[in-house]
Amino acid sequence: MHVIADLSIIPIGVEASVSPYIAACERVIRDTNLKHRLHAHGTNVEGPWDEVVAVTKRCHEVLHEMGAPRVNTTLKLGTRTDREQTMDDRISKVEELLKQQ
Numbered sequence: 001m002h003v004i005a006d007l008s009i010i011p012i013g014v015e016a017s018v019s020p021y022i023a024a025c026e027r028v029i030r031d032t033n034l035k036h037r038l039h040a041h042g043t044n045v046e047g048p049w050d051e052v053v054a055v056t057k058r059c060h061e062v063l064h065e066m067g068a069p070r071v072n073t074t075l076k077l078g079t080r081t082d083r084e085q086t087m088d089d090r091i092s093k094v095e096e097l098l099k100q101q
Contacts, residue, residue: 008042
């Protein structure tokens with residue numbers, strides 16, 4: 001099943017700046033064949049359900065390996081059965097509507 005996910009992973013019990021941990025997760029995601037897009041509060045990830053969930057698990061493992069005693073993740077998942085849709089499709093549709101006004 002194809003899924004578009006919004007993934008936000010926060011290490012807990014580490015220094016105030018979490019950017020090194022976020023960068024580590026981005027490296028994990030980039031090492032996959034999944035389409036992804038970093039944004040200010042997380043990363044959108046697109047691909048097969050099992051692969052998206054597996055990369056989320058791997059991010060947790062890497063952050064724990066880096067010394068984070070706790071890791072908290074917010075994961076929003078969206079699927080469709082009526083037609084195929086990508087992250088770019090969703091964004092393009094809204095951009096088209098904005099141009100009409």
